[in-house]
Amino acid sequence: MTAIPQRELNRLAKQRRILxxxxxxxAAEGYSGxxxxxxxxxxxxxxxxxxxxxxxxxxxxxxxxxxxxxxxLLAFDRPGTDMVAELHSFAWHYADTVMRPExxxxxxxxxxxxxxxxxxxxxxxxxxxxxVLAGMITYLTRQREAxxxxxxxxxxxxxxxxxxxxxAPRNQALHLPDxxxxxxxxxxxxxxxxxxxxxxxxxxxxxxxxxxxxxxxTP
Amino acid sequence: MTAIPQRELNRLAKQRRILxxxxxxxAAEGYSGxxxxxxxxxxxxxxxxxxxxxxxxxxxxxxxxxxxxxxxLLAFDRPGTDMVAELHSFAWHYADTVMRPExxxxxxxxxxxxxxxxxxxxxxxxxxxxxVLAGMITYLTRQREAxxxxxxxxxxxxxxxxxxxxxAPRNQALHLPDxxxxxxxxxxxxxxxxxxxxxxxxxxxxxxxxxxxxxxxTP
DNA sequence: TAATTACTAAACTGATCAGTAAAATATTTT
DNA sequence: AAAATATTTTACTGATCAGTTTAGTAATTA
Numbered sequence: 001m002t003a004i005p006q007r008e009l010n011r012l013a014k015q016r017r018i019l020x021x022x023x024x025x026x027a028a029e030g031y032s033g034x035x036x037x038x039x040x041x042x043x044x045x046x047x048x049x050x051x052x053x054x055x056x057x058x059x060x061x062x063x064x065x066x067x068x069x070x071x072x073l074l075a076f077d078r079p080g081t082d083m084v085a086e087l088h089s090f091a092w093h094y095a096d097t098v099m100r101p102e103x104x105x106x107x108x109x110x111x112x113x114x115x116x117x118x119x120x121x122x123x124x125x126x127x128x129x130x131x132v133l134a135g136m137i138t139y140l141t142r143q144r145e146a147x148x149x150x151x152x153x154x155x156x157x158x159x160x161x162x163x164x165x166x167x168a169p170r171n172q173a174l175h176l177p178d179x180x181x182x183x184x185x186x187x188x189x190x191x192x193x194x195x196x197x198x199x200x201x202x203x204x205x206x207x208x209x210x211x212x213x214x215x216x217x218t219p
Numbered sequence: 220m221t222a223i224p225q226r227e228l229n230r231l232a233k234q235r236r237i238l239x240x241x242x243x244x245x246a247a248e249g250y251s252g253x254x255x256x257x258x259x260x261x262x263x264x265x266x267x268x269x270x271x272x273x274x275x276x277x278x279x280x281x282x283x284x285x286x287x288x289x290x291x292l293l294a295f296d297r298p299g300t301d302m303v304a305e306l307h308s309f310a311w312h313y314a315d316t317v318m319r320p321e322x323x324x325x326x327x328x329x330x331x332x333x334x335x336x337x338x339x340x341x342x343x344x345x346x347x348x349x350x351v352l353a354g355m356i357t358y359l360t361r362q363r364e365a366x367x368x369x370x371x372x373x374x375x376x377x378x379x380x381x382x383x384x385x386x387a388p389r390n391q392a393l394h395l396p397d398x399x400x401x402x403x404x405x406x407x408x409x410x411x412x413x414x415x416x417x418x419x420x421x422x423x424x425x426x427x428x429x430x431x432x433x434x435x436x437t438p
Numbered sequence: 439t440a441a442t443t444a445c446t447a448a449a450c451t452g453a454t455c456a457g458t459a460a461a462a463t464a465t466t467t468t
Numbered sequence: 469a470a471a472a473t474a475t476t477t478t479a480c481t482g483a484t485c486a487g488t489t490t491a492g493t494a495a496t497t498a
Binding site: 031110115 | 379
Binding site: 230 | 447
């Protein structure tokens with residue numbers, strides 16, 4: 001049996017406990033509103049231990065945020081039988097990720113602290129939105145090459161798809177934490193967004209819209 | 220001459236000075252990050268005076284936010300020669316309002332504190348986005364009645380228009396306060412957004428797209 | 439001018455917070 | 469079991485903060 005030192009295990013476990021607790025408290029209270037005592041209490045760890053693991057409050061905060069960006073995403077590889085099914089699958093997968101309450105809390109935190117911690121805003125943008133966008137661009141470009149879509153600027157097309165599907169419910173959820181859209185409401189946005197996208201970008205909109213209807217059911 | 224008591228004038232002037240100072244500090248530092256001393260200093264007012272005008276920090280904060288929502292908007296009455304020109308004019312007017320640095324700071328503040336102050340998030344949503352949306356719905360419905368647009372759900376159409384035009388640059392600006400889009404970049408989003416919207420919603424897309432090009436210049 | 443009212447400066451209360459120090463205790467390794 | 473290491477408890481420092489008190493000063497009104 002390979003020696004996995006016990007100390008290291010403990011250390012990592014404790015580290016994870018601290019990070020989880022800190023993320024929860026930061027997301028709920030904001031940076032300035034969070035006390036290190038509160039984090040220590042939530043992590044069931046003494047304050048000196050906390051400081052031994054992460055030198056300062058600021059370091060802890062940035063480490064969490066930079067760690068969290070990796071959890072974030074999430075390639076654009078939604079295998080499906082055809083483009084419409086793939087787009088539909090992607091839309092739901094992305095919505096289910098991005099509209100989760102914890103995820104929204106994190107987004108609110110990042111936006112709220114973007115002025116005080118510009119590097120975190122930048123890291124988030126690069127690891128989240130930019131990466132998703134890159135995946136979408138690749139995918140949409142491949143569909144254009146296959147003759148299914150038509151556009152000049154792949155980046156704009158990808159941003160349009162995103163905006164059509166999720167901007168409305170997400171913006172609302174950012175302002176109203178206690179009124180996060182239900183799946184029915186999300187379905188309304190997603191189905192409509194895909195419809196508009198296909199209408200504007202598909203080479204054969206009629207066929208793709210029909211295909212979309214077989215997927216989403218008759219309205 | 221009608222008697223306008225001097226005392227009242229002084230009072231109102233001082234109140235305004237406090238509100239302006241407080242808004243600036245809150246927007247820059249967040250709620251928890253802002254001290255009443257800092258506000259008093261910025262407003263050039265003593266702390267007891269501050270407390271006489273606004274009982275507590277929380278009261279001051281909510282009063283500012285609820286006052287600010289009125290500044291916010293901004294009916295959808297952009298008189299123009301035709302629908303395309305009106306849409307174009309609205310898009311720019313709205314972008315110029317919403318993408319101003321102070322406005323973005325305020326939005327970040329509201330989003331960041333939405334969990335701690337749900338009523339403020341609600342007030343903002345009602346006074347800002349919801350009101351704009353209502354104006355857009357009215358306008359789009361009138362255009363549908365005039366036979367220029369076609370859609371079932373006016374709310375979805377309005378949200379699509381918004382999402383196509385501004386969701387990408389605004390989301391980015393929320394994360395990256397030091398990289399607010401230039402007017403050239405905004406033009407790219409707006410022109411593309413209008414193009415896609417007309418393609419999906421106009422009854423005569425070809426004509427309207429041509430009209431759009433005469434407005435925006437040849438690409 | 440006299441009375442009233444609004445304001446200020448300065449100090450203070452009680453609480454909270456980031457971060458540290460010291461000594462005691464548990465855990466792991468040898 | 470002994471030595472080394474990690475962690476905890478408790479208590480502390482110095483700073484900051486919301487909110488108040490006091491006593492004095494300036495501006496307004498009558």
